[in-house]
Amino acid sequence: MAAVVLVGAQWGDEGKGKLTDYLAEKADMVVRYQGGNNAGHTVVVGTEEYKLHLIPSGILYENKVCVIGNGVVIDPEILLQEIRALAKRTSKYGKLLMSTNAHVIMPYHRLLDQLQEKSLGSRKIGTTGRGIGPAYMDKTARTGIRVIDLMDAEVFAQKLKDNLEEKNKVLTKIYDEPPLEYERIYRQYQEYAEELRPYVTDTSLKISEYIRGEQKILFEGAQGTLLDLDHGTYPYVTSSHPIAGGACVGAGVGPTSIQRVLGVAKAYTTRVGEGPFPTELMDDVGERIRQNGREFGTTTGRPRRCGWFDTVIARYSARISGISDFAITKLDVLSGFESLKICTAYHYQGERIVEFPQSQKIFSNCEPIYEEIAGWQEDLTGIRHFKDLPATAKNYIQRLEELTGVPATIVTIGPEREQTLVRQEMF
Ligand code: GDP
Ligand code: IMO
Numbered sequence: 018m019a020a021v022v023l024v025g026a027q028w029g030d031e032g033k034g035k036l037t038d039y040l041a042e043k044a045d046m047v048v049r050y051q052g053g054n055n056a057g058h059t060v061v062v063g064t065e066e067y068k069l070h071l072i073p074s075g076i077l078y079e080n081k082v083c084v085i086g087n088g089v090v091i092d093p094e095i096l097l098q099e100i101r102a103l104a105k106r107t108s109k110y111g112k113l114l115m116s117t118n119a120h121v122i123m124p125y126h127r128l129l130d131q132l133q134e135k136s137l138g139s140r141k142i143g144t145t146g147r148g149i150g151p152a153y154m155d156k157t158a159r160t161g162i163r164v165i166d167l168m169d170a171e172v173f174a175q176k177l178k179d180n181l182e183e184k185n186k187v188l189t190k191i192y193d194e195p196p197l198e199y200e201r202i203y204r205q206y207q208e209y210a211e212e213l214r215p216y217v218t219d220t221s222l223k224i225s226e227y228i229r230g231e232q233k234i235l236f237e238g239a240q241g242t243l244l245d246l247d248h249g250t251y252p253y254v255t256s257s258h259p260i261a262g263g264a265c266v267g268a269g270v271g272p273t274s275i276q277r278v279l280g281v282a283k284a285y286t287t288r289v290g291e292g293p294f295p296t297e298l299m300d301d302v303g304e305r306i307r308q309n310g311r312e313f314g315t316t317t318g319r320p321r322r323c324g325w326f327d328t329v330i331a332r333y334s335a336r337i338s339g340i341s342d343f344a345i346t347k348l349d350v351l352s353g354f355e356s357l358k359i360c361t362a363y364h365y366q367g368e369r370i371v372e373f374p375q376s377q378k379i380f381s382n383c384e385p386i387y388e389e390i391a392g393w394q395e396d397l398t399g400i401r402h403f404k405d406l407p408a409t410a411k412n413y414i415q416r417l418e419e420l421t422g423v424p425a426t427i428v429t430i431g432p433e434r435e436q437t438l439v440r441q442e443m444f
């Protein structure tokens with residue numbers, strides 16, 4: 018038995034898609050356990066670049082089973098588009114399964130996400146506008162529509178009617194918007210249901226069969242620890258649980274089945290959307306990292322905010338998710354700097370803080386304390402073994418390991434599969 022959870026250790030976009038694809042070669046099954054099409058996971062195979070939002074990033078291998086777990090919220094239109102686009106581009110892809118218990122994103126979720134953001138004005142979260150928050154709200158309110166409901170025309174009709182009755186009141190009375198029409202949505206979603214039916218199954222049961230059969234399972238997180246609903250920079254978070262523990266709930270497996278947790282962190286830090294970010298660089302250095310790293314959102318195209326590596330949040334992520342190994346990604350992007358900065362702690366009102374503060378008011382006013390370390394000038398993208406990295410680059414990685422207390426088992430130096438330096442295999 019070998020199960021590994023792969024989690025984002027920062028604010029998302031750490032390179033989870035690339036690493037999932039890389040590790041999937043050795044896995045038998047890849048499972049997405051939370052989030053929805055707010056995620057944008059980029060996988061590069063040869064000259065082809067795939068941007069996956071809902072389909073697990075192991076799909077680009079022919080013989081893998083890729084599961085969309087119960088913890089995911091599924092926009093059927095987007096999922097079908099993704100399936101069709103994939104089939105058009107390649108004939109070699111894995112077998113997709115989706116959980117009966119996953120919740121369905123409805124048109125009113127998308128609409129309400131955008132309307133809520135607009136009404137928040139300057140206090141907006143900066144969501145992806147994909148209806149994620151409202152879909153999870155209905156899930157916890159116990160009014161949501163699950164995949165299994167969508168598969169049953171009678172149950173779906175009743176749930177849609179009940180939901181529309183309430184949502185149309187909100188749309189018309191609170192937001193002054195026209196109501197949504199039942200018939201159109203019903204018909205459209207029944208079409209989606211027929212197209213998706215072959216993929217729907219009890220995925221927790223399927224996963225348990227793989228566990229019993231000693232097969233290798235990779236759980237692919239979306240977003241990142243600092244975007245976790247409970248443990249992130251609330252309220253500037255997403256509405257699900259990207260942390261490693263989320264894999265148990267979102268896939269229906271027990272914690273005793275999981276052996277290792279791979280935390281994915283960029284060699285620097287980025288964030289999309291609003292919210293505190295102590296090491297953010299508002300200057301030329303930040304702009305240089307953005308350009309070198311092509312830091313523009315995979316899902317919304319928004320420029321990502323960039324800053325130095327923050328070991329306070331990396332240590333925090335390691336604690337919250339029980340990270341056993343780090344994958345440090347995009348090290349190549351830091352080539353050409355005379356020196357690099359690593360945040361080791363914060364200053365807050367004259368006090369030195371070494372742990373992630375619980376108060377967001379404090380976190381928003383934390384000033385990073387930096388340690389400066391020599392950079393390197395060499396282009397790293399052609400390197401294929403960790404030992405061949407310039408001494409200063411190795412030194413940088415070693416310092417991150419010392420400050421976080423977690424080994425950097427994998428280092429990446431480019432978006433392609435071969436640009437992955439593995440110091441110890443995960444499976
Ligand atoms: P995810 O959401 O965590 O899967 O990350 P994204 O795909 O949104 O963003 C990461 C981006 O960096 C993608 O465009 C990747 O192709 C790219 N990428 C991943 N690893 C590396 C790397 O080591 N170096 C460089 N230069 N790009 C990388
Ligand atoms: P991947 O999986 C980066 C951010 C949004 C916003 C907040 C809430 O590609 O790493 P939501 O639409 O989820 O309600 O938005 O979370 N966000 C992400 N940022 N990467 C992601 O996914 C994200 N998914 C959501 O920008 O700040």
Ligand code: MG
Pocket residue numbers: 029030031056057058059315316
């Ligand atoms: Mg992304």
